Amino acid sequence: MSRKKLLIGFSTLCVTAAMVCVAAQKEMNVQVKEVQIRSSASPFGSVVGTVKAGNALKINLEQDDWCNVTTGDGAITGWVRKSSLTTSKVQMSAGDNDVAGVSSTEMSQATKGFTKEVEVEYEKRNGDLKQYFAEIDKVEKIKTSPEEMLKFLKDGGIKAGAQ
Amino acid sequence: MKRVAYMGVIAFLLAVIVGCETLDTLSKGVTTVGVATGTISSQQANSINNSASAVGKTFDKLTPQNEYYVGRAVGASLLSKYKLYDNKTATIYLNTLGQTLAVFSTKPETWGGYHFMIMDTDEINAFAAPGGLILVSRGLLRCCKNENALAGVLAHEIGHVQLEHAINSIKKSRIAEAGKTLLVEAGKNLAGEQVAQLTTVFEGSLDDVKNAMLNGYAKSDELNADKAAVAILIKSGYGPDGLKQMLLEMDRRLQPGKSGFGKTHPDPMVRIKEIQPLLNNAHPSIMSAERQERFEKALAGV
Numbered sequence: 001m002s003r004k005k006l007l008i009g010f011s012t013l014c015v016t017a018a019m020v021c022v023a024a025q026k027e028m029n030v031q032v033k034e035v036q037i038r039s040s041a042s043p044f045g046s047v048v049g050t051v052k053a054g055n056a057l058k059i060n061l062e063q064d065d066w067c068n069v070t071t072g073d074g075a076i077t078g079w080v081r082k083s084s085l086t087t088s089k090v091q092m093s094a095g096d097n098d099v100a101g102v103s104s105t106e107m108s109q110a111t112k113g114f115t116k117e118v119e120v121e122y123e124k125r126n127g128d129l130k131q132y133f134a135e136i137d138k139v140e141k142i143k144t145s146p147e148e149m150l151k152f153l154k155d156g157g158i159k160a161g162a163q
Numbered sequence: 164m165k166r167v168a169y170m171g172v173i174a175f176l177l178a179v180i181v182g183c184e185t186l187d188t189l190s191k192g193v194t195t196v197g198v199a200t201g202t203i204s205s206q207q208a209n210s211i212n213n214s215a216s217a218v219g220k221t222f223d224k225l226t227p228q229n230e231y232y233v234g235r236a237v238g239a240s241l242l243s244k245y246k247l248y249d250n251k252t253a254t255i256y257l258n259t260l261g262q263t264l265a266v267f268s269t270k271p272e273t274w275g276g277y278h279f280m281i282m283d284t285d286e287i288n289a290f291a292a293p294g295g296l297i298l299v300s301r302g303l304l305r306c307c308k309n310e311n312a313l314a315g316v317l318a319h320e321i322g323h324v325q326l327e328h329a330i331n332s333i334k335k336s337r338i339a340e341a342g343k344t345l346l347v348e349a350g351k352n353l354a355g356e357q358v359a360q361l362t363t364v365f366e367g368s369l370d371d372v373k374n375a376m377l378n379g380y381a382k383s384d385e386l387n388a389d390k391a392a393v394a395i396l397i398k399s400g401y402g403p404d405g406l407k408q409m410l411l412e413m414d415r416r417l418q419p420g421k422s423g424f425g426k427t428h429p430d431p432m433v434r435i436k437e438i439q440p441l442l443n444n445a446h447p448s449i450m451s452a453e454r455q456e457r458f459e460k461a462l463a464g465v
Contacts, residue, residue, distance in 0.1 A: 031227050032272045043266035053228070053274075065269065084272040088226075113341050114229040114365050121362040122236055132239035135247050136296065139278045142255060144262040152259050156310065157451030158400040160267075 027056045028067070028085040035085075037078035041066035044146045044160075049076035057085065225338060227294070230330050231274035234294030236365070237329070237372050238280070241290055241298055245282035248301050248465070253281060256461035260310065261297065261317045267398040268391070270325040277321065281465070287416060288423035289316060290376050291323035293330040302423070304465045306412045310458040311405030311448050314396060319406065322391030328384045332375035333368045340364045379427030386429065386437045393441045402448035403441065410435050 030053050038045030041063055049071065051057065057069035057080070067085060070077045123130055144152070153160055225233070257279040265277040277295035282288070285302040292298070297320045307313040323329065341364050379385075393403040410431040417425040428434070 032274050033228075033231075035272065043271065081271055083270050113226060114232045114361070114368070116232070117358055118362050118365050119232050119236065121358050122365055125362065125366075129236075129239045129243060132242040132247075133235065135242060135280070136235055136238050136278075139254065139258070139280050140275060142258040142278065143276065144259050148259065149263040149266065152263055153400060156454040156457065157449070158454070160398070160400045 026059050028059055028069075028087055029089060030055050030057065030080075030084060031086040031088075032084045035080050037069065037071075037076055037080055039078055041068075041079045043081075044150050045079060047146070048078045051076075051080075223335070223338060223342070225293075225330060225333070225341070227274040229341070230327075231294040233330065233333075233365070233368060233372060234275075234292035234296045236369050237290075237292040237376070238296045238298065240369065240373060241282070241292070241376075242280070245284045245286075245298070245300070248281040248283035250281065250464055252460075253304075253462055253465055254279070256457070257281065257299070257313075257317075260314060261321070264314060264318050264395055264399055264401075265295070265321050267395045268321050268325045269394075273324070277324070279317070286423040287413065287425070288427075289320050291320040291329060292376075293324070293327070293372065295321075295324050297321070297324070300423070301465050304462055306416060307409065307458075307462075308412070309405070309408075309450060310454050311401055311450065312409045312412070313405070313458070314399070314401045315392060315403070315406030315409045318392035318395040318399075318401075319388050321395060322388035323380070323384070325391055326384070326387055328380050328388070329372050329376060332380075333371045337364050337368050337371065341368075377427070382429045386434065389434055389438050390441065393438055393445075397445055403438070403445050404448035406438065407435055407442060 030051050033053050035051050036047045037049040037051060039048050040046075051071060056072055057067075058072070059067050059069055060077070061068040062082070065082050066079050067082050068077070069080055069085075119133075123133060261279040262277050265271055273295040275294060275296075277297065279297045279299065281304065282298050282300045284300045286300050287302040287306060289297065289299045289303055297317065299316065299320070303316060304313070307316060341361060380388075389406065392406055396403045396406060413424060413428075414431040417423075417431065
């Protein structure tokens with residue numbers, strides 16, 4: 001095969017691969033620890049599913065700061081906020097065992113940066129901070145559900161979006 | 164060997180066209196096809212993929228997960244200085260209000276979510292750590308006469324998180340340094356020495372954030388956080404009057420240049436002047452007896 005033919009052939013393959021790439025951009029990855037998929041494009045829409053960090057979601061539609069998405073297995077379709085998604089790969093660190101739904105293989109393909117293992121090392125160097133990390137752990141357990149938020153607003157005589 | 168070189172050139176040119184973000188995916192697509200057609204060996208394909216992956220992973224911004232760990236460490240450091248005011252009722256109320264407001268920001272979801280703590284100090288101050296950990300002083304809570312004013316305070320801090328003011332104070336060189344570890348090949352864990360190096364970079368990053376917080380952000384950052392707060396307050400239904408009330412109260416109480424907000428924030432009257440045009444178009448806030456009652460009950464001991 002001549003070099004010219006090889007180049008033409010390979011260029012065609014490159015264009016095909018690029019088209020595959022463009023098609024792949026219709027998927028985005030969850031970049032927060034856990035995202036709730038909602039039945040409507042509203043922070044108080046009922047939750048139809050939950051997806052962990054690193055999972056890819058197919059983007060069906062973009063509307064303001066919301067995306068209509070379908071999970072990789074096609075089981076769940078609904079709405080998530082755009083800010084919880086990224087086009088970049090989201091890889092988990094080995095120390096983040098609390099992130100469920102990520103296989104051990106994915107865990108080993110760790111993104112490094114500032115992660116749990118760095119916090120552990122930092123805490124070792126600054127032992128006096130241990131109690132304050134514990135206080136932060138405690139407050140992180142306080143989570144207000146969409147239903148509680150709606151009740152809070154209603155009880156206070158506040159109509160969201162009324163302004 | 165020449166074939167590999169040609170393919171490398173073509174992949175590089177395409178990468179320049181479509182950008183580094185897709186280089187990794189593109190490279191894998193090209194090499195997969197190349198291997199399937201017998202043009203290159205799988206070993207050569209791996210070599211090309213590894214190079215493209217390294218180029219594609221230029222690290223110029225911390226991930227939400229990285230921000231979360233910076234925020235936790237900054238929070239721990241601030242708590243060592245100011246100490247926690249451990250009042251369960253007030254803390255739950257603050258988190259219910261703050262987390263409700265946060266869903267109306269343009270960054271409603273962070274890695275670990277928004278969380279609010281009370282610092283045991285009379286100083287009038289608040290800090291928004293990266294990732295959504297927000298600390299408010301008892302002194303500042305006492306300045307709030309009602310829930311709308313408190314909502315104004317929290318919305319301003321959420322505005323700082325949304326606009327990433329704290330995380331942007333980290334020197335670019337440190338972020339690049341942290342990113343070097345991203346080039347560790349898949350399947351390999353960081354060695355102890357690498358974790359130690361990374362932790363040193365982490366400590367430097369924390370210093371950057373704490374310096375910015377304790378010495379004050381740029382005046383433009385504060386004014387932009389106010390504008391973000393107005394948007395959150397309008398969307399949530401609280402209305403922006405509470406923020407103005409709070410600024411008027413601060414104008415009465417703060418001593419410029421002393422400590423806390425007086426040292427780190429622009430003159431409250433300048434801030435009011437900046438947000439006034441946004442307030443003119445908003446409906447006035449209406450207070451309800453129920454809202455005032457729960458506010459006073461929750462913060463009774465503060």
